[in-house]
Amino acid sequence: MVLPAPPKRREQVVEATQASLQAALLDCTTDLLIAVDIASQQVLHANQTALHRLGYTAQQVCLLSITDIEASLQDVFYWDAVSAGCIQPVYHAEGQFRCADGRLIDVDKRIAPAQGIQNVLLISARDTSARQHIDQELEKSTSMLRATLEATADGILVTDITGRIVNINHRFADMWQLDDDLLARQDDGEILEAMTAQVCDPDSYLARLVDITEDPHGESGDLIEFIDGRVFERHSMPQAIRDHVVGRVFSFADITHRVRAESALREARDEAEQANRSKAEFLSQMSHELRTPLNAIIGFSQILADEVNADQQTTLQYITKAGWHLLDLINEILDFAKLEAGKLSISPETVNLHELIDDCLTLIQPIANQYGVSTLSSLPSPRSPALVRADRTRLKQMVLNLLSNGCKYNRPHGKVLVEIQASEKQTRISVRDTGIGISETDQTRLFQAFTRVGNRQSKIEGTGIGLAFTRRLAQLMEGDVGMHSQEGSGSTFWIDLPTASTAIPAPSMVVPERASSHLRQQYCVLCIEDDPANLLLLKGILGKYRPELHLVTAQTGSEGHAQALEHQPHLLISDMNLPDMTGKDALTIIRSTDRFSNLPAIALSANALPEDIHAGLAAGFNLYLTKPINFTDLIAAVDAMLTIAGNSTE
Known part of the structure; x- marks a missing residue:
């Protein structure tokens, strides 16, 4: 049987239980609790939180004066006042505690007399070091952001999710000409009105602003034109915190100068x-x-x-x-x-240099004879010809230009040598002469258009554009032109072009059957030409080489139509520029008659551009010849067209 404890013993147990409970409660709080004797200012007690944060043991802390822990100057003054009997409670005072290792921690404290215990002050403090560190970092970030906003050359406008202005930088205010008084009133509607009044199309500007605001997740970019001629480039993107959109950032760049x-x-x-x-x-x-x-x-x-x-x-x-x-x-x-003008087109193909240079040497021979110059070549074997990727016609023109210069600027009884050096990727055509050479001063101007160099330029025919033209053509063919020369020792010019791997056979030419000079019937040829001299020349050519033809002439398109109806021609030869219409229109009118729907037609014109020739052929002319007239080409064309006409009548 358990007997009840005596009354005195029971009170001691209760007191011990209460003391234990109070100590446990003190140790459970996260605040630092320190009890101080008012008279001696000695620390009487510190809870486990205080001991842990300050780094003391319970025995060590009881040997300290509170001023050993308090590190702020105002705290020292406070404890001087306490010693003088002036005890005033303190609420939310910022200060610092000194730890056992000398470190200082920031605290927010409350000091008041302990209730029910005489001559004891109780300090309740909360460690604010982490919070102050966060505040400092936040202040640093804010300061950095503010400096960034002000340092940028763009105007920056920040709004919240509703479109209310949150922040702007000075550059924005300057760009939009917003004065300090307007900004001080912080009236968003007034600011928007001042901005809208400056743009060329206020309605469009406001509508675009609504579209941007109604799409909180979208990014945008557009241009804003001002009444005074300025142009801003505006970009905007959402401002988000943890994927939650809280506003929008606009940037404005003045691109007026650009x-x-x-x-x-x-x-x-x-x-x-x-x-x-x-x-x-x-x-x-x-x-x-x-x-x-x-x-x-x-x-x-x-x-x-x-x-x-x-x-x-x-x-x-x-x-x-x-x-x-x-x-x-x-x-x-x-x-x-x-x-x-960038209108000269090229048609790259695989070109056999052996054949092309042989042709060029044949064509240049009259000029070489005129200047008393010998032309030679050092070419690969025809069994393994050098092949390049180039426009055949233009390349021949380029080589002939270099050969012509080599003959003209040579010495009497001099030589011009053509050589080829081929590699896997590039082939060089070199033209070397034994002429007078070119001075270093003249070499710097050699490839300039309409420039002629040397003291013999006045004696030699030319425009001064040949070399410049040759270089530009080579560059169009992914090649180049260069030279080296020594005054008095001759010159070497070369053309570099891409090497081609395989030869492509040239298409065979279909030569129309020439009609006999003694035609089986008398053919009628209608010629429409408004220039009397050209008309007389045409009569002379046909009268001399094809006298059996019956030639009918007209000077206008309408007259040509009438002559066609009267004489029933087998062939039409027409100029392209007539007083009353074009040659194309004249051909269309004449062929509109059923009898002449397939009438052979030759265009004969001084319009010699490729696009002119293409347009003439597209208009329905069978052949297009240019002036001055090449007699052989004209007679061959007339014979070919009359052969077609004769076949169609059989």
Whole structure:
């Protein structure tokens, strides 16, 4: 049987239980609790939280004065006041505690007399070091963000999810010309009104702003045009915290100078293109105007050659030679103009250099003979020819230009040698002469258009664009042109082009059957030509080489139509520029009659551009010949077309 404890013993147990419970409660809190004797300012007790954070043991802390722990100056003054009997409770005071290892921790404390215990002050403190560190980092980040916003060249506007203005930088205010008084009032509606009043299309600006705001997750970018001519580039993107959109950030860049520069560049480009078009049109027109009289000069001189004595034939040969040379100069200048305007097209193919150079050496022989120069070649065996990727016609033109220069700028009895060095990726065509050479000063200007160098330039025919034209053509073919020369020791010019791996056979040429000069029936040929000299020349050519033909002439398209209905021609030859219509229109009108629906037609024109030729053939002409007239080509064309006409009537 358990007997009840005596009353005194029971009170002691209760007191011990209460003391134990109070100690446990003190140790359970996260606050630092320190009890201090008012008279001596000695620490009487510290809970486990305080001992742990400050690094003391229970025995150590009881040997300390509170001023050993308190580290703030104001705390020292407070405890001086306590010693003088002035005890005032303190609530939420910031201070610092010194740890056993000398470190200082930030605390937020409360000091008040302990209830029910005389001469004891109780300090309740909370460690705020972590919070202050966070506050410091936040302040640092905020300061950095503020500095970044102000340092950027863009205007920055930050809004919340509802579109209310949260923050702007000074650059934004300057760009949008918002004064300090307006910003100080912090009236979003007034600020928006001031901004909208500056743009060219306020309704569109506000509508776009609504679209951006209604799409909280979207990014945007657009341009804003101002009444005063400024242009801003606006970008915006959502501001999110843990994937939750809380607002939007807008950036504004002033691109006025860039837009104006681009506009000026476009205008300059348009002007340059217009200038190129005008130049091309002018050169085309001049080519037509020059070819027309040349047609008469060259044509009549050839017709007269068989009708004059030997001395007069020599004179006529000079006239004919001068006419063809003038035509070459016209073609050269026109080609270069098209190249400069970017309208000269090339058709790359695999070219056999052995065949091409043999052709060039044959063609250049008259010039070589004129200057007393020998032409030689050092070429690969025909069984293993050098192949390049190039435009065959243009490459021949380039090689002929170098060969021509080698002959013209050579010494009497000099030599011009053509060589080929081929590698896997590149093939070089070299033209070496034994001429006068080129000075270093002249070499720097050699590839400039319309520039002629050397002291013999006035004695040698040419425009000064051959080398510049050759280099530009080579570059269009993914190659280049270069040279080396020593004054007095000759020069070597070369063309580098991509090597081709396999040869592609050239398409066979279909030559139309030539009609007999003694035709089985008298054919009627209708010629529409408004220039009297050209018409007379055409009569002379056909009268001399095909006298059995019946030639009917007209000077306008409408007159040609009437002549066709009356004489029932077997062939039409028409100029492309007639007083009342084009040659294309004249052909269309004549062929609209059933009898002439398949009438063979030859275009004969001074419009010699590739696009002119293509347009003529596309209009329905069977052949397109250019002026000045090549007698052989014209007679061959007439024979071929009349053969077609004869076959269709059988």
